[in-house]
Amino acid sequence: MIHDLAVVGGGVHGATVALFAARGGMDVTLLERGALCREASGVNAGTLTMQMTRVALIPYALRAHAMWASTRQWLGHEVGVVICDGLSLAFTEREEELLTYRAGKRREAGAPIELITGAQASAVEPGVSDTVRLAGYCRVDGFANAYLTGLAYRRALLDAGVALREYMPVIGVEREAGSFALQTPAGLVRARRIVLAGGVWLEPMLAWLGVHLPIKTLVNQLAVSERVAPVMRTVVGIANGLLSLKQYPHGTVVIGGGWQGLGDRERGGVELLPDRLIGNVRLACHAIPALRSARLARAWAGLEAETKDALPAVGPVPGVDGAYVCGSVHSGYTSGPYIARLLADHLLGREPELPLFPIDRLLSPGDAARGRA
Amino acid sequence: MTHDLIVLGAGPAGANAAMTASQAGLKVALLDEQDGAGGQVWRQPLPGLTGLPVSAEARSGDALRARIAASKVDLRFGRRIWSVGGGFRVDALGPQGNETVEAPSLIAATGAHERVVPFPGWTLPGVIGLAAATVLIKSQGVTPGRKVVVAGCGPLLVAVAAGILKLGGDVAGIVDLAGRRDWLAALPSLATQPRLLGRGLGWAVKIGAARVPLHFGHAVKAAQGEQALERIVIAPVGGDGAYASGAEMTFEADALCIGHGLVPGAEVTKLLRAEHRFDRLRGGFVPVLDAYGRTTVERLFACGDGAGLRGAIIAEQAGRLAGLTAAHDAGALPADRFAQIADPILAAISRARPFSDAMAGIMALRPAQVAAIAPETVVCRCEDVTRSEIDAAHEAGAHDLNQLKHFTRCGMGPCQGRMCGDVAAELLASKVGSRERAGYWTGRPPLRPVPFDALMGAFDYSDIPIPEPAPL
Amino acid sequence: MKRLVQDERPLVAIMVDGDSISARAGDSLATALALAGRLRLRASPNAGAPRGAFCHMGVCQECVLHVDGALRQACLTPVRAGMAVELRGVP
Numbered sequence: 001m002i003h004d005l006a007v008v009g010g011g012v013h014g015a016t017v018a019l020f021a022a023r024g025g026m027d028v029t030l031l032e033r034g035a036l037c038r039e040a041s042g043v044n045a046g047t048l049t050m051q052m053t054r055v056a057l058i059p060y061a062l063r064a065h066a067m068w069a070s071t072r073q074w075l076g077h078e079v080g081v082v083i084c085d086g087l088s089l090a091f092t093e094r095e096e097e098l099l100t101y102r103a104g105k106r107r108e109a110g111a112p113i114e115l116i117t118g119a120q121a122s123a124v125e126p127g128v129s130d131t132v133r134l135a136g137y138c139r140v141d142g143f144a145n146a147y148l149t150g151l152a153y154r155r156a157l158l159d160a161g162v163a164l165r166e167y168m169p170v171i172g173v174e175r176e177a178g179s180f181a182l183q184t185p186a187g188l189v190r191a192r193r194i195v196l197a198g199g200v201w202l203e204p205m206l207a208w209l210g211v212h213l214p215i216k217t218l219v220n221q222l223a224v225s226e227r228v229a230p231v232m233r234t235v236v237g238i239a240n241g242l243l244s245l246k247q248y249p250h251g252t253v254v255i256g257g258g259w260q261g262l263g264d265r266e267r268g269g270v271e272l273l274p275d276r277l278i279g280n281v282r283l284a285c286h287a288i289p290a291l292r293s294a295r296l297a298r299a300w301a302g303l304e305a306e307t308k309d310a311l312p313a314v315g316p317v318p319g320v321d322g323a324y325v326c327g328s329v330h331s332g333y334t335s336g337p338y339i340a341r342l343l344a345d346h347l348l349g350r351e352p353e354l355p356l357f358p359i360d361r362l363l364s365p366g367d368a369a370r371g372r373a
Numbered sequence: 374m375t376h377d378l379i380v381l382g383a384g385p386a387g388a389n390a391a392m393t394a395s396q397a398g399l400k401v402a403l404l405d406e407q408d409g410a411g412g413q414v415w416r417q418p419l420p421g422l423t424g425l426p427v428s429a430e431a432r433s434g435d436a437l438r439a440r441i442a443a444s445k446v447d448l449r450f451g452r453r454i455w456s457v458g459g460g461f462r463v464d465a466l467g468p469q470g471n472e473t474v475e476a477p478s479l480i481a482a483t484g485a486h487e488r489v490v491p492f493p494g495w496t497l498p499g500v501i502g503l504a505a506a507t508v509l510i511k512s513q514g515v516t517p518g519r520k521v522v523v524a525g526c527g528p529l530l531v532a533v534a535a536g537i538l539k540l541g542g543d544v545a546g547i548v549d550l551a552g553r554r555d556w557l558a559a560l561p562s563l564a565t566q567p568r569l570l571g572r573g574l575g576w577a578v579k580i581g582a583a584r585v586p587l588h589f590g591h592a593v594k595a596a597q598g599e600q601a602l603e604r605i606v607i608a609p610v611g612g613d614g615a616y617a618s619g620a621e622m623t624f625e626a627d628a629l630c631i632g633h634g635l636v637p638g639a640e641v642t643k644l645l646r647a648e649h650r651f652d653r654l655r656g657g658f659v660p661v662l663d664a665y666g667r668t669t670v671e672r673l674f675a676c677g678d679g680a681g682l683r684g685a686i687i688a689e690q691a692g693r694l695a696g697l698t699a700a701h702d703a704g705a706l707p708a709d710r711f712a713q714i715a716d717p718i719l720a721a722i723s724r725a726r727p728f729s730d731a732m733a734g735i736m737a738l739r740p741a742q743v744a745a746i747a748p749e750t751v752v753c754r755c756e757d758v759t760r761s762e763i764d765a766a767h768e769a770g771a772h773d774l775n776q777l778k779h780f781t782r783c784g785m786g787p788c789q790g791r792m793c794g795d796v797a798a799e800l801l802a803s804k805v806g807s808r809e810r811a812g813y814w815t816g817r818p819p820l821r822p823v824p825f826d827a828l829m830g831a832f833d834y835s836d837i838p839i840p841e842p843a844p845l
Numbered sequence: 846m847k848r849l850v851q852d853e854r855p856l857v858a859i860m861v862d863g864d865s866i867s868a869r870a871g872d873s874l875a876t877a878l879a880l881a882g883r884l885r886l887r888a889s890p891n892a893g894a895p896r897g898a899f900c901h902m903g904v905c906q907e908c909v910l911h912v913d914g915a916l917r918q919a920c921l922t923p924v925r926a927g928m929a930v931e932l933r934g935v936p
Contacts, residue, residue: 035770036770038779054845091834098842102845105845131834147778148779150770150776151780154770166770225825226786226822226906226909227890240841240843241842242840242842271458271459272456272818274458277456277818279838281829282832284825292825292829293825293914293915293916294824294916295787295916296819296823296825296828297787298817299817406921413902420871421853421854421870422850422854423851423853424852424853486904487900496894496896497897498884498895498896498898499897501898501899502900508902509846509876509901514849514852515846515848515880516846516849600884600885601895601897628846751889751894754896754899756890756891757889757891757892757894792904821903822906
């Protein structure tokens with residue numbers, strides 16, 4: 001049995017590639033060493049904002065936002081998406097400059113961000129601090145409930161006829177004539193083409209193919225309160241991108257922003273640093289003062305992949321015909337479904353609507369030419 | 374480093390660990406959330422409440438508190454420990470806000486908490502745990518109600534019932550999962566601790582004299598009432614805890630004290646990523662330990678019920694041993710001196726084992742009892758997740774506890790999965806094959822919910838160490 | 846719930862959802878509320894079912910209330926004269 005396509009890695013990227021490839025008529029299998037969407041895709045803050053998205057990715061994030069807003073249509077299952085306004089706040093003069101510059105750049109790239117005064121920000125978000133000097137305001141914003149992602153994709157993948165192999169680690173890849181043989185504890189899984197969608201594990205995955213792509217592992221700390229009475233109605237961030245804050249319909253408030261904990265791709269996120277947790281919480285409570293009287297219920301860490309230029313790794317693997325890579329997108333959850341769908345389009349022989357992100361740029365000349373014959 | 378050793382938990386294990394290490398010359402910090410030492414089993418009475426009856430346990434607690442006060446241990450009571458990092462750094466909220474202590478060695482003696490196998494109505498106001506009842510009775514001089522039913526399994530049943538009678542209250546009935554035969558079978562092991570057995574028999578006599586209705590081999594099938602408990606329904610159960618054929622009985626009750634054993638609170642060792650193993654007799658997942666209390670993490674030790682249910686006597690001894698071992702490993706105690714003191718302690722632990730194992734066995738979770746939980750019963754109290762939702766989540770692909778959490782929110786509430794975790798894991802285990810496969814909650818801070826306000830302290834915006842801006 | 850031992854501690858007045866209640870200074874707030882007949886402390890998030898203190902030792906979080914404006918676990922909070930208690934009203 002040789003599948004048309006094997007996707008290695010069951011996060012949002014891998015699952016979305018598999019989903020659209022299967023719906024396009026390909027025979028697809030997806031292999032995930034754990035459970036679907038349990039790594040970054042299941043533990044991130046769920047923010048769907050343009051105001052923390054890299055300028056180069058704004059066109060992708062806008063289209064992905066539309067996908068997240070309509071999961072019932074293409075995913076078939078809910079992930080608790082709330083579409084609401086977003087604010088990016090500036091509390092100091094320096095932050096005002098930063099915000100003005102960044103919001104401007106993002107607006108140029110197509111994100112409908114306006115700069116508004118502190119008073120206007122209070123009208124949009126009554127719970128916001130009255131020390132806001134300037135705010136970026138965007139109606140194309142919102143959030144999803146990341147931990148619901150796995151359940152939703154699982155159902156969709158099974159409905160689409162994808163051969164789903166959870167708890168099935170891939171430990172290596174052998175090239176055969178016209179196909180790939182993925183080595184798993186349960187034997188070989190063969191496919192004509194493969195997509196490596198392993199997030200922070202893209203580096204060891206590409207090493208199976210003799211390609212050296214350094215991927216930095218960020219260890220992002222997140223925190224959540226217990227359920228509280230409503231304290232905010234928007235998604236809140238700050239100018240430099242290091243806060244994400246939203247309140248879910250069931251009342252919990254999730255605090256993120258990329259403050260770093262301790263960990264690595266071998267062990268995962270193993271320790272949260274209390275001073276950084278407190279720093280993140282202070283930022284959140286400064287922005288939404290009513291949060292102060294809530295309690296921290298839990299904190300956790302998730303791993304995020306980052307390439308050298310912090311832009312995605314999406315496209316064919318140079319020198320390895322039939323192998324593709326999809327991942328390491330900054331704010332990958334936000335843009336993930338759209339970027340992955342572009343790759344699926346490419347695999348189905350269609351011209352992707354927007355350019356992919358070929359990894360040649362990230363490889364040393366020797367790597368780009370090399371590949372396991 | 375502020376100290377040589379940090380001990381978390383000032384119950385019989387932790388307090389003894391701290392004192393022993395301190396006597397060996399280490400600079401020790403002892404932290405506990407309560408206002409004094411004693412843990413749960415020897416909890417100190419509310420200040421100013423002088424009319425409480427005297428008991429052997431109260432005397433043990435007072436003696437412990439006197440010894441610890443006279444020691445050189447740096448006592449940090451009223452501290453809510455929320456973060457423990459490698460190396461070791463402990464963050465705790467105290468009267469002055471967040472405090473940090475650091476030491477190269479750490480002993481976790483964090484005790485155990487109640488386990489209740491859910492049944493319809495168990496969440497009604499008026500239904501409390503057995504350990505909860507002992508808090509009310511022993512340290513507050515309060516009886517839970519006018520018509521109190523005491524139910525579940527384990528030694529706390531008799532202790533609570535006798536405790537209420539001793540206060541002058543009434544017990545409307547005792548509903549014991551175990552049969553008379555189970556207690557008789559345990560008798561030889563219990564007899565190895567004659568003093569404790571004598572105490573237990575004294576309770577039994579008191580209960581007999583008061584003519585408290587006894588229902589052996591029965592379980593509470595339902596608790597009923599509008600806004601609070603009004604009545605309970607009991608039904609016969611087999612030796613395995615599953616419902617058996619026979620008549621159900623309904624009683625009026627305004628308080629139900631119920632418990633099905635204890636669960637070790639091994640959160641600190643899980644947070645520090647020590648190796649754990651599942652031990653049904655010891656109450657669940659416990660840290661892998663050597664005979665001296667060393668975990669698989671360098672200079673991290675664990676003792677007392679938090680490391681596996683063994684009861685108060687072994688807790689005291691294991692605490693002394695862990696303190697001694699920490700001192701030895703830190704170079705403060707030469708090997709021969711260490712062996713000299715440690716060997717008698719090991720022998721004492723060995724002697725106490727039959728009693729301890731018998732008690733643990735009576736309290737252990739009965740899989741058949743969990744299997745019998747009715748579908749609409751709430752399992753996760755914080756998030757209102759029912760048994761049928763847990764079953765459905767498994768059908769939908771949740772094969773371990775952390776996955777279950779993502780699918781249902783079970784375990785995401787403020788109790789951090791303490792009340793529901795053992796039962797939820799048992800439900801999953803029956804489908805995935807074993808408790809090992811079902812796993813345990815990933816250890817994360819905070820160890821208890823903490824108010825943001827207290828965590829943050831007073832600060833200016835410019836105090837916040839904001840990292841470099843994210844890439845544009 | 847009923848106190849069965851002699852209690853010499855001072856009786857103080859606390860406010861609970863606007864009502865004045867008599868309680869012993871230093872008592873566990875959860876116990877004081879139960880002694881005053883207030884067993885129901887919150888509503889469960891999905892079913893809206895009545896809930897009250899369960900473990901009395903700071904673990905179950907059922908007894909979390911607003912005390913003088915801050916969220917506190919009633920079973921870990923000693924009664925003080927003039928304390929203002931509000932039931933949460935939030936699932």
